[in-house]
Amino acid sequence: MLFTQAAMASHDPAAGRIVVHPTVASGDRLLWHDVLRALGARPQVARATREEQEHAVHAALQAAPPCRLTVLRAHRIRVALWADLVHLHRTTRADLVLVHHAELPDGLAHLLRHCDHRIIDTLASVQKLHSLPTVSGQA
Numbered sequence: 001m002l003f004t005q006a007a008m009a010s011h012d013p014a015a016g017r018i019v020v021h022p023t024v025a026s027g028d029r030l031l032w033h034d035v036l037r038a039l040g041a042r043p044q045v046a047r048a049t050r051e052e053q054e055h056a057v058h059a060a061l062q063a064a065p066p067c068r069l070t071v072l073r074a075h076r077i078r079v080a081l082w083a084d085l086v087h088l089h090r091t092t093r094a095d096l097v098l099v100h101h102a103e104l105p106d107g108l109a110h111l112l113r114h115c116d117h118r119i120i121d122t123l124a125s126v127q128k129l130h131s132l133p134t135v136s137g138q139a
Contacts, residue, residue, distance in 0.1 A: 003099060003126050007070050010130035013040060016067035017130070018094075024076055031081060032057055035069070054084065061092035070130075074098035079107035086115055097129065 004021075011019035020038045023030040032053035039060050048056065061067070071077070071085065082098070089096035104112070120126055 002123050003101075004072055006123065006126045006130055007072060007097075007099060010070070011038070013038070013067075016065060017070075018067055019070045019072065021072045022076065024073065031071075031077065035071075036060075058088060058092065061088065061094045064093070066093040067095070068097060069094045070097040070099065072099045074100040075102040079105065079111065082108055082111055086111065090115075 007019050008021065010017045018035075018038050020031075020034050022034045032050060035057050036053055039057070041056065041060070061069070069088075074082070077085075077098075085096055085098065088094060100108075120129060
């Protein structure tokens with residue numbers, strides 16, 4: 001819970017810090033919808049198809065200055081969508097942070113072996129990553 005609160009407190013799209021708290025449901029469409037909403041997209045774009053939403057996210061992030069896109073609840077996302085998010089990172093100037101609260105499934109561990117990544121597992125590290133003051137005694 002503290003990791004989520006630290007990340008949510010850093011949400012400031014104007015400063016290049018976008019935090020997405022995904023809707024928990026089946027299907028990838030809702031994640032792209034949630035990213036678009038976090039980016040401040042107009043409602044008609046948010047109601048588009050999954051492919052249209054994914055394209056709109058790519059276009060918005062390609063046009064934006066460098067930013068950090070944090071996706072919470074990443075342990076609830078299918079491995080195929082993780083691959084789409086890695087592709088988003090590689091094709092835009094978005095630094096991707098995925099908050100995963102569980103053991104890594106084999107498919108995800110395999111994906112991570114093939115891309116630059118780091119694992120942060122202390123509250124102090126999360127607070128530093130999101131430029132928040134650390135609270136002593138909470139690590």
